Amino acid sequence: MTADREESAMTVQDIAYTELYTDDHAGAVDQFSSALGFLPVAESRDDTSTSTLLRQGDVKIVVTSGDAVAPFVDRHGAGIADIALSCDDVTATYTAALAAGATVAPKRFGVPAMAGFGEVVHSLVPTTATAPDARPAGRRWIALPPDAPGTEGPARLLDHVAICLPGGTLDEYADRYTATLGLTRYSSAYVAVGEQGMDSIVVRSGSGRVIFTLVAPDPAKQPGQLDRFLERNVGPGVQHLAFLVDDIITAVGDYGQRGVEFLTTPASYYDALADRLPAKAGHVDRLRGAQVLADIDEWGYLLQRFTRSPYERNTLFFELIQRQGSRGFGSANIRALYEAVERDRLTTP
Template sequence: MDFTSVDHVELYVGDAMLSAYFFCHALGFRMVAHAAPESGLEGRRSIVLKQGSSRLVVTSALGATGPVAEYVREHGDGVKDVAFATPDAAGAFAEAVRRGAKPVMEPVTYEGAGGRVVKATIAGPGDLVHSFIQRDGATSGFLPDVYLPLETPPMGEELFTALDHVALCLERGTLMDAASFYRDVLGFEQTHEENVRTEYSGMNSRVMQTAGGRICFPMQEPYTGTRRGQLEDFLVAHGGSGVQHLAFLAPDIAHAVDALRRSGMKILDAPPGYYESLESRLGDLGGFGREALQERNILMDRDAWGHLLQVFTRTQHARRTLFFEVIQRQAARGFGGANIQALYEAKERETLRATR
């Protein structure tokens, strides 16, 4: 099981063009390829978006039936596939199935003027799937002979260099089974554990990563409290387990936050009093001023290697499910353990505000 990176993340959405416009206008992506029935993609339309090394695919159905339409009816717009790059897609697929994975698509080869790509797919938690993508040589196309190049001018500046991690929200009681799946079937390692409790609810979480941390899944399940928490609200709105947020790596988080706000994105407020103890908790702030952080609701933590800075957007989705994280790492390797409680409380306040 040799996975080198996340090859792409595919979202099933109600309207691919509207979703592509959102990602380009609000988050700095650009459209680089597309596919539809006229190019050989039956029953759906897909647009490939790129920024830095991260690649997103937004796909919508062209009819009322079929897997894309059924997914959107069940979950709303959401992440369907987190695909892994590998030098041997067929071998990884066979080994994963041998270890107990449920096969979704046997290896298929796409070959044309744009190169050669092998793709195979297995089932993950909930309705999430994982495709294995093998790209031989300098493949210029997303899937040769299916996806066509798309030249569009950028709608905004690039803000991110890479996808940092993909966070999963899981049904209560399934966290350990999911962790075992990524460990025993896909060869990931558990690197972090956090358990959060608030006045009303809480969560248990694990972080599963490939060796070297090139692919990372923070995963959380709700803890039973006195009130339904924000994870349970996600699970109800989404219709089960799924991807709760995508985290993008930024070289300058303050600049990224300013650009996101100008494009209309809302940032989650930091918990009351969060910045009052920042210097006493962290000491050196890595060259950042407390006022600049507070003005932008940027959270900060540090580990043995360096500083970590994070902000979280408010969800833009009708069901209030998927949202985004912007993260800057000053050599830090962790996930802001001291900020996980802050994020949970911020999301809980947002949920309470939305229900009033």
């Protein structure tokens, strides 16, 4: 095996699925299916847990509840507990990750796993696990009828995962993902809003299909929304999942009709948008009507909209994202998102 092939065998290729732990199984499945447009495709039950596998486009989400996951839910509330990563060679990737300093996580259903951040783990699975009809290994899945309630939404794939970390730890985690899973640093940004501030580093796989946006509050600034997330989540966690769509304005309308609640954007944002992005001047009214954010990088345009968290602790939320050539993450919109979440925090009881 050549050096290039050895390196490829020991790096991750894709996000096979994310797994949400919850104490309200029916409510979470209903939220994903009726509001977010995921189709329930299979169910697994054992003595300690119940899991439902849902799919939309190439995105797979597993909702799990029961005694096995109760300690996680008690500490953190409903949230993503596993970001499963596919590899060309699971054994080689796992062995290399441990040799580079990764921490072993307890296996569930016989699947090797490594610690990620907080209590979130990364199960390592073969690339065949990303096939449309593939189901997470080690569980007794029973197919749900094709006429199960729900219609599929417009999301095509999981664009990226945003991870909230304690202040001052971004470099540590970015270096850890670089060393253990072969991700590389892609970009970084700093946002200051009043007396608050946040840092971000984006790490991604060579395939471009595993992208983590690492965010953390600036410990030298006043506490803000990221500090509140860390308090409510009792440590690091997944802040949001970003779903790629082809037509975000149509998608926002679709999700809105399904009952999804979005964060709002101030009118001043759109008043300045035509000057900031002259090529989008003729589209400002449509973007304003759908409350969609727009940004540009050297490759093209990026359109985004963020939901409110549907969960009791107001932690995990979701993003819709449309890329018109852009490969970035909306550096100008990081500020708009921060301000929108901050307004929501200050106005929500």
